[in-house]
Amino acid sequence: MTTVNLQDETGLSALARGLVGSEILKVASEIRALTEKGLEICNLTVGDFSPREFRIPEKLEQLITEALAAGETNYPPSDGVKELRQAVVRFFQQSFGLTVPIESVLIAGGARPLVFATYAAIVDPGDKVIYPIPSWNNNHYTYLAGGVPVEIVVTPETNFLPTAEQIRPLVRDARMICINTPVNPTGTVMSRDEVAAIAQLVVDENNRRFARGERPLFLMWDQIYWMLTFGGKRHYTPAELVPESARWTIFIDGISKAFAATGLRVGWSVAPAHITARMRDILGHVGAWAPRAEQVAVARFLGMREDIDRYHQHMIRELQLRLDLLHDGFEQMRRDGLPVRAIAPQGAIYLSAQFQLTGHTNEEIRKLLLDRAGFAVVPFQAFGLKKEDGWFRLSAGAVSPDEIQAGLRRVRAALEAL
Numbered sequence: 001m002t003t004v005n006l007q008d009e010t011g012l013s014a015l016a017r018g019l020v021g022s023e024i025l026k027v028a029s030e031i032r033a034l035t036e037k038g039l040e041i042c043n044l045t046v047g048d049f050s051p052r053e054f055r056i057p058e059k060l061e062q063l064i065t066e067a068l069a070a071g072e073t074n075y076p077p078s079d080g081v082k083e084l085r086q087a088v089v090r091f092f093q094q095s096f097g098l099t100v101p102i103e104s105v106l107i108a109g110g111a112r113p114l115v116f117a118t119y120a121a122i123v124d125p126g127d128k129v130i131y132p133i134p135s136w137n138n139n140h141y142t143y144l145a146g147g148v149p150v151e152i153v154v155t156p157e158t159n160f161l162p163t164a165e166q167i168r169p170l171v172r173d174a175r176m177i178c179i180n181t182p183v184n185p186t187g188t189v190m191s192r193d194e195v196a197a198i199a200q201l202v203v204d205e206n207n208r209r210f211a212r213g214e215r216p217l218f219l220m221w222d223q224i225y226w227m228l229t230f231g232g233k234r235h236y237t238p239a240e241l242v243p244e245s246a247r248w249t250i251f252i253d254g255i256s257k258a259f260a261a262t263g264l265r266v267g268w269s270v271a272p273a274h275i276t277a278r279m280r281d282i283l284g285h286v287g288a289w290a291p292r293a294e295q296v297a298v299a300r301f302l303g304m305r306e307d308i309d310r311y312h313q314h315m316i317r318e319l320q321l322r323l324d325l326l327h328d329g330f331e332q333m334r335r336d337g338l339p340v341r342a343i344a345p346q347g348a349i350y351l352s353a354q355f356q357l358t359g360h361t362n363e364e365i366r367k368l369l370l371d372r373a374g375f376a377v378v379p380f381q382a383f384g385l386k387k388e389d390g391w392f393r394l395s396a397g398a399v400s401p402d403e404i405q406a407g408l409r410r411v412r413a414a415l416e417a418l
């Protein structure tokens, strides 16, 4: 038996050395260690669901089993099985009133490969990419593409979303604007007026560039949480308000969040056909296809509007229950004079809460909440924010209402003891 040395850390590429891994996964392993020790933790860290709290739709599960039994187990076409691409075309039309050609639809193993491929197909090294901070992983994808980050630090004053007014002075020499709504990490939703203003801004800038023969500005519109909105909020797409903007928009979507199906790995993008074709070729070399059986099943499931609506009624009720408990709990603490506040739930599976403990960094607050209250949250630093102002993401997909209530009681006690 020979033990080989695989610990030598030399020889990595500059890209690999410079890459920052997922900050949330680091926090997750810390929590796992505490849970294994038997500590009670209200785990609000992962942007995921626990199947104990949120199962995938029963119908979808059944369709996947049937597809596997029918032998749908070999390579899918590199742009996705045709039935699913057709189903996405119909779903897009029913959802947003937009008719797109099938050539604009690409299927992949979740939304991540599609986000990566969007950057790879559009951004050249040195190209400027505009995105808000905090936001999910745009900093990492910009790094991977060799792009130059142009970050807009957003605050509660603009509902943690960038406005057209903030973006306008930055677009002249930019290649892409990246927007996600409903937002991971803040749980906020962009208003109709702002979506329309940003779509119009992209059209105006491209009309100007077109007249001069310059390369266009693109808009990556990540709407992976769009089916999950609460309390009168609604999701809008740029193209339903300003149809011309579709020529420069890459829509990102999928089943991961809308159907609590993060492990099934089915996502889709809708974009101009020539961009879709290159994204397909890029992902073809990675082999980042969605599993064939899942694709066949999702193709059928997307046509079952009644099942989808029924599933969402239940899912949204359960999500809102958890997010409201958190929000109301913190607001009650605030009224009782404790240094905390939260933003009312609007969409996605997240809530923004601020712990105003002056003199403490966000990392210190995170450790304090975890160690003294068994309350696990993610600081906005994990989403690129540098400012230490006490804002955190709370994710509600993997906890029960009882766990939240117990966690809130421990937080109150910990804050009162400070």
Ligand SMILES: Cc1ncc(COP(=O)(O)O)c(C=O)c1O
Pocket (backbone or CB within 6 Å): 047, 109, 110, 111, 112, 113, 115, 136, 180, 184, 222, 224, 254, 256, 262, 266, 267
């Ligand atoms: C805004 C946003 N986009 C995309 C993704 C990736 O989704 P998927 O699991 O389908 O790769 C996530 C996952 O957390 C997300 O929050």
